[in-house]
Amino acid sequence: MLINKSIKELSSLLMKKEINSVDLVKESYNQIEKIDNKLHSFITIREKKEVLKEAEIKDKERKNSSSIIYGLPFSIKDAYCTENIRTTAGNKILDDFFPPYSAAVFNKIIDSGSILIGKNNMDAWGHGGSTENTDYQPAHNPWDKTRIPGGSSGGSAIAISTRMVSFAIGEDTGGSIRNPSSMCNTSGLKVTYGRVSRLGNIAYASSLDSVGPMAKSVEDLSYLLEIMSGEDHLDSTSSRTEVIKYSQLLGQPIKGKIIGLPKEFFGKGLDPKIKKTILEATIIFERLGAKIKEVNFPHFVYGVSIYYLIALSETSSNLSRYDGVRYGGQRELFSEETKKRIILGTYALSAGYADKLYKKAQKLRTILIEEYENALKECDVLLAPVTPSLPAKIGELINDPLKNILEDLYTGTINLVGAPSLAIPAGFAKGLPIGMQIIGKKFAEKELLQIGYLYQRETDWHKRLPPVIET
Amino acid sequence: MTKISKDTVRNLAKLAKLNLTDRQIDKYSQDLTAVVGYMEEIKNIDVSQVSETSRVTEEENIFREDEVKPSLSQKEALKNSKNTHNDYFLVPQILKED
Incomplete structure (x- = not known):
C-alpha cells in the first residue's frame, strides 16, 4: 500500500519515477470504493476519470523543483470553499452551493501540486465532536x-x-482536529490563531476557528504547515509572524525541556485508561531527557462553560447570514443540534443576559489566558489528554446534551487562548486509539513538532492501521 | 436554577428567524435548561477587576492602499442565487401595501 508511506518517501519515489501519481490516485479510489460505504468519510468525491486525468498531467509536468506534496492525493474538510466544487459544511442548507472562489489554504495546497480527491464529512458547521x-x-x-x-x-x-x-486539511474551533485525530489514531495540529489564513473557511466561531493539517505523522504535518502558513491580505487576523521551515528543524534533542502536566486536566471525568496512557508517555519523554512538572489551572474547570458561551454566541451571529437569498436554502434546513446552538447563542447575547453570560465569559477568557501564560512560564509545553473518554457508541452523545459538550473539556480552552496544540497517538485501550495533546506558547509550533517527532521516533502507535484495512 | 421556558425558546426562535415546531420548543426548553444550568457555574466568580477578551490576535490596524483589484464578476456573485432579477438578488418582500 503506497499511501501508507510518508510524504517524504512518496515524494522521493515520485521524483525517481519509481511510482507515479496515477498509481496513488488509483489506490485512493480503490480504498474509497472498498470501505467508504461503511465509514462515510466523504460528502463529495470527485469524478475518478477527471482526477486520473489530472494525475497524468501532474506526472508529465513534475520537475525537480516541484513541492514535496506535488502529485499527492489529499482531501479537505467540507468547511472550506472550493471553487466550483460543492461545499456543504455538512448541512443541507448548502446542499447545492458551488463556491465562486476557493479558500486560501486550499489554493496553497493546490498551487503546490496536490490532487484533491474529495470533501470530507463533518458535523454540520463544526457543531459537534x-x-x-x-x-x-x-x-x-x-x-x-x-x-x-x-x-x-x-x-x-x-x-x-x-x-x-x-x-x-481540517478545522478546529474547540477540538475539531484534535478530537478525531485522537479517536482515529492520526496526527493533527491545531495551529496558533492567525498562523494560517481563514479566508474561505465557513465560519463556526470566528475568534476561535483555526485551520490546520491532519496527517499520518508529525513529520508529514511539519511539511504541510510550512506550505499552509503565512500572512493573507484578505484575512486581517492572519499573522505576520515569520513562517519557519519546520521540517528542517525536526530531530533536535529535547533534553532539559520542561513538560508541564496540568493537574486539573487529569481530574474528575477522565477515563483512567486514558490517564494511564498519558502518564506512560511521560516516561518516554523523560527517557528523551525532558523533565515533567505539575502545573495548575484553577479556572480550567469553567473552561467548557466559557468556551460554549463564546462559541455559540459567535455562531448564532455567523449563521444569521444564511437567509436563503444570495445562496443556499431556507433556515428550516438547519439540523436540530445547530438550531439548539443558535438558540443558546441568541440567549447568551440577548438583552438582560449578555452581561451575565457573554460578557462574563469574555472576562473569564482573559483569566484563562493569564493562567495559561503563567503555566507556560514554568515549563516549555503542556501535556494533556485530548478527550475525557474513549470513542462513544454512535447515538450516545447526540442524545445527551451535557455529555456532548463535556467532550470538549480538554480542547476548547486552548482555542480560547489561541495557542497551538498537537494531537498524536499515544496508545490503545480495548482496541481503541488514545491520543494526547502537546500544547505550547503562541507560535511555538516548532517546539510542538520537535517534541512530537521524537516521541514518534520512539513509538509505533501512529503506524498502526485499523482492522478495516486489508494489508 | 434558571429554567429556559417554552416562551423563552419561542421568543429566541423569533429573534433568530427559526420556525420551530411545538415538539422542538418542548425539547429545546428541556435540553437548554440542562446546559444553561451547567453554565451557571460561572455566576459567582468575581470578574469585576478583569477586562474582556474578544480576540486573541496581536495584529491591529492592518492598512492597505485603497486600490481597485480584480474581484468576483457579477455573474459569479449571482450564480448560487435561486432568485435574481435584472442582475440583482431578488429578496422576499418585507413591506406590505396598504
Missing part, C-alpha cells in the same frame, strides 16, 4: 464501526487512518 450531526450519513470509526470517529473533522481523520488519502 462525533461527525453524527451531519446532514449526510453519520461517519463511523474505522477501529470499531459501532463507534464515533470523533469530530467535527471526523471524515478527514477516517480518510487518513484508512489511507484513502495521504493527508487532509
Whole structure:
C-alpha cells in the first residue's frame, strides 16, 4: 500500500519515477470504493476519470523543483470553499452551493501540486465532536464501526487512518482536529490563531476557528504547515509572524525541556485508561531527557462553560447570514443540534443576559489566558489528554446534551487562548486509539513538532492501521 | 436554577428567524435548561477587576492602499442565487401595501 508511506518517501519515489501519481490516485479510489460505504468519510468525491486525468498531467509536468506534496492525493474538510466544487459544511442548507472562489489554504495546497480527491464529512458547521450531526450519513470509526470517529473533522481523520488519502486539511474551533485525530489514531495540529489564513473557511466561531493539517505523522504535518502558513491580505487576523521551515528543524534533542502536566486536566471525568496512557508517555519523554512538572489551572474547570458561551454566541451571529437569498436554502434546513446552538447563542447575547453570560465569559477568557501564560512560564509545553473518554457508541452523545459538550473539556480552552496544540497517538485501550495533546506558547509550533517527532521516533502507535484495512 | 421556558425558546426562535415546531420548543426548553444550568457555574466568580477578551490576535490596524483589484464578476456573485432579477438578488418582500 503506497499511501501508507510518508510524504517524504512518496515524494522521493515520485521524483525517481519509481511510482507515479496515477498509481496513488488509483489506490485512493480503490480504498474509497472498498470501505467508504461503511465509514462515510466523504460528502463529495470527485469524478475518478477527471482526477486520473489530472494525475497524468501532474506526472508529465513534475520537475525537480516541484513541492514535496506535488502529485499527492489529499482531501479537505467540507468547511472550506472550493471553487466550483460543492461545499456543504455538512448541512443541507448548502446542499447545492458551488463556491465562486476557493479558500486560501486550499489554493496553497493546490498551487503546490496536490490532487484533491474529495470533501470530507463533518458535523454540520463544526457543531459537534462525533461527525453524527451531519446532514449526510453519520461517519463511523474505522477501529470499531459501532463507534464515533470523533469530530467535527471526523471524515478527514477516517480518510487518513484508512489511507484513502495521504493527508487532509481540517478545522478546529474547540477540538475539531484534535478530537478525531485522537479517536482515529492520526496526527493533527491545531495551529496558533492567525498562523494560517481563514479566508474561505465557513465560519463556526470566528475568534476561535483555526485551520490546520491532519496527517499520518508529525513529520508529514511539519511539511504541510510550512506550505499552509503565512500572512493573507484578505484575512486581517492572519499573522505576520515569520513562517519557519519546520521540517528542517525536526530531530533536535529535547533534553532539559520542561513538560508541564496540568493537574486539573487529569481530574474528575477522565477515563483512567486514558490517564494511564498519558502518564506512560511521560516516561518516554523523560527517557528523551525532558523533565515533567505539575502545573495548575484553577479556572480550567469553567473552561467548557466559557468556551460554549463564546462559541455559540459567535455562531448564532455567523449563521444569521444564511437567509436563503444570495445562496443556499431556507433556515428550516438547519439540523436540530445547530438550531439548539443558535438558540443558546441568541440567549447568551440577548438583552438582560449578555452581561451575565457573554460578557462574563469574555472576562473569564482573559483569566484563562493569564493562567495559561503563567503555566507556560514554568515549563516549555503542556501535556494533556485530548478527550475525557474513549470513542462513544454512535447515538450516545447526540442524545445527551451535557455529555456532548463535556467532550470538549480538554480542547476548547486552548482555542480560547489561541495557542497551538498537537494531537498524536499515544496508545490503545480495548482496541481503541488514545491520543494526547502537546500544547505550547503562541507560535511555538516548532517546539510542538520537535517534541512530537521524537516521541514518534520512539513509538509505533501512529503506524498502526485499523482492522478495516486489508494489508 | 434558571429554567429556559417554552416562551423563552419561542421568543429566541423569533429573534433568530427559526420556525420551530411545538415538539422542538418542548425539547429545546428541556435540553437548554440542562446546559444553561451547567453554565451557571460561572455566576459567582468575581470578574469585576478583569477586562474582556474578544480576540486573541496581536495584529491591529492592518492598512492597505485603497486600490481597485480584480474581484468576483457579477455573474459569479449571482450564480448560487435561486432568485435574481435584472442582475440583482431578488429578496422576499418585507413591506406590505396598504
